[in-house]
Amino acid sequence: MTNLDHGKFTRMTTTFHTLLALDVFILFFSGYGLMFNDELWWLVTLMGGSTGVTAVHRIAGLALVALIVFWVLMMLTTSTGRGNFREILMGPDDVAAAIQDFKFVLGMADERHPNARQFAGYKSDDVPLLSYIGKGVIYIFSIELTLLTISGLLIWSKTGVMQYFATKTAAMAFVVFHGLLGVIMLMGVMFHIFEHGFHPAFYPVEVKAFIPRKLIPEEHADTDHDSTGISQLTLAPSWGWATNVMGVLTVIGIVSVLVGSIFDEGYPVPRELVVGGGPTDLLLTVGINVGILVLFIGMALQMYGNLLRVRWQKQLEQEARATATTDGGQVNQPNDD
Amino acid sequence: MSRSLPETRDYSGLAIAVNALVAIAVTAVVVWWASGFAYNAETLFRVAPTVEAGGIGADWRAGNTIPALDFLIAFIHAADVLMGLGILVMLFVHWGAFRRLASRMRQPGETARYDSDADAVADGGRTAADATAAADGSVDTDGSPGDRGGDGR
Numbered sequence: 337m338t339n340l341d342h343g344k345f346t347r348m349t350t351t352f353h354t355l356l357a358l359d360v361f362i363l364f365f366s367g368y369g370l371m372f373n374d375e376l377w378w379l380v381t382l383m384g385g386s387t388g389v390t391a392v393h394r395i396a397g398l399a400l401v402a403l404i405v406f407w408v409l410m411m412l413t414t415s416t417g418r419g420n421f422r423e424i425l426m427g428p429d430d431v432a433a434a435i436q437d438f439k440f441v442l443g444m445a446d447e448r449h450p451n452a453r454q455f456a457g458y459k460s461d462d463v464p465l466l467s468y469i470g471k472g473v474i475y476i477f478s479i480e481l482t483l484l485t486i487s488g489l490l491i492w493s494k495t496g497v498m499q500y501f502a503t504k505t506a507a508m509a510f511v512v513f514h515g516l517l518g519v520i521m522l523m524g525v526m527f528h529i530f531e532h533g534f535h536p537a538f539y540p541v542e543v544k545a546f547i548p549r550k551l552i553p554e555e556h557a558d559t560d561h562d563s564t565g566i567s568q569l570t571l572a573p574s575w576g577w578a579t580n581v582m583g584v585l586t587v588i589g590i591v592s593v594l595v596g597s598i599f600d601e602g603y604p605v606p607r608e609l610v611v612g613g614g615p616t617d618l619l620l621t622v623g624i625n626v627g628i629l630v631l632f633i634g635m636a637l638q639m640y641g642n643l644l645r646v647r648w649q650k651q652l653e654q655e656a657r658a659t660a661t662t663d664g665g666q667v668n669q670p671n672d673d
Numbered sequence: 674m675s676r677s678l679p680e681t682r683d684y685s686g687l688a689i690a691v692n693a694l695v696a697i698a699v700t701a702v703v704v705w706w707a708s709g710f711a712y713n714a715e716t717l718f719r720v721a722p723t724v725e726a727g728g729i730g731a732d733w734r735a736g737n738t739i740p741a742l743d744f745l746i747a748f749i750h751a752a753d754v755l756m757g758l759g760i761l762v763m764l765f766v767h768w769g770a771f772r773r774l775a776s777r778m779r780q781p782g783e784t785a786r787y788d789s790d791a792d793a794v795a796d797g798g799r800t801a802a803d804a805t806a807a808a809d810g811s812v813d814t815d816g817s818p819g820d821r822g823g824d825g826r
Contacts, residue, residue, distance in 0.1 A: 346683045398700060401703055405696040414684055416683070492704075509739070509742040513749060516753055519757075520756045523760045530764060537778070550678060551678065553677065572781065579771060590761055597750070597753050598750065
């Protein structure tokens with residue numbers, strides 16, 4: 337059993353995940369720098385003021401269009417991609433998994449449902465490609481990214497919105513709509529960072545999304561176990577406090593951007609052509625900045641995930657060389673570093 | 674002992690290359706459309722302050738009271754709040770689940786291992802199964818893997 341657990345992503349998917357993550361982070365930093373400019377003035381300044389921040393947002397948006405089109409094509413034009421469609425459909429098992437998760441937390445169930453399991457261990461055969469949360473992530477991302485791309489391009493196009501609503505105030509409404517739409521994804525990504533960074537078996541990052549499945553061994557010493565075997569793993573000493581700190585930060589971040597989005601009404605346009613105008617009180621400013629901090633941590637963790645992949649590949653290569661030279665003798669485990 | 678890596682079907686290099694090129698081409702066309710099919714840099718990346726045949730300076734309120742847009746934004750506000758609350762609930766559920774799972778793991782005191790080779794531990798691993806953990810069946814020890822190298826952290 338291993339921290340790697342069981343591979344799910346192909347090499348293409350791991351690379352895509354990393355590119356999408358980096359791109360979405362940049363879009364969040366630039367986009368919410370604009371929308372929450374009262375609270376994130378420093379982020380706007382960092383990206384070169386209002387001109388710079390819009391340029392960054394558009395370049396990242398351009399990359400997002402390319403990534404989305406590529407992904408849709410991969411899903412439609414390849415048999416591997418088409419084979420995944422069955423995997424993402426929600427079923428009764430997913431509802432049961434959600435209910436069992438509640439029971440598990442309350443102590444009314446002994447195990448998490450297979451459709452909720454992140455750590456599969458010995459029970460890997462019972463675990464589907466995507467947990468119920470994973471399916472939710474795909475649904476939310478698909479709907480959000482489609483709508484955000486369409487509304488973003490309409491805003492970008494000089495005539496895109498104007499041909500439908502011939503006033504600038506109406507065009508502003510589209511900007512507001514676009515910004516409010518992204519809030520769901522912003523909150524979802526904060527949760528995603530917590531979910532895949534702070535599972536005790538995988539802390540500080542779950543590497544399923546970073547190491548291609550072809551590099552992940554599947555064997556176990558024996559397969560007759562009545563639990564996942566999580567009790568054989570050692571908890572990291574820092575897990576307790578790190579998870580509590582991150583949990584608190586994530587809650588503050590989600591609540592703050594939610595409150596911020598309620599105040600950034602923007603339409604009907606009040607006094608100025610600025611999305612914003614919420615209460616610029618200290619608490620909300622701190623809270624929204626905490627949300628941005630959570631995103632920064634997420635960005636660091638996904639880079640660390642890629643670092644682990646590089647280390648793992650090196651370890652596999654060293655083992656292959658050692659095996660070749662020793663005629664299948666005992667291989668000394670190399671240090672990661 | 675060498676690892677047996679699984680036989681998996683990956684995406685073909687050709688599909689990746691072709692689809693990446695098509696994606697870039699579609700993106701280029703889409704952005705070109707968004708910039709009004711401009712072909713000189715002078716007109717790119719610029720939001721025109723006016724639109725031909727007016728619009729700017731038109732009655733402010735005319736554009737400020739379109740029911741469809743008003744509804745759209747009210748709807749998104751509601752969606753934000755509902756999804757936000759749902760995400761928060763999920764966050765707390767996972768936080769709780771993680772704590773419960775963590776209580777079943779060996780507590781700190783041994784070197785963590787990030788290795789899948791099942792070599793017997795020489796000194797016998799200390800299992801500090803938490804008494805508060807709910808019974809999940811006694812775990813068969815398969816000679817729990819010990820990586821003497823550790824993970825270097």
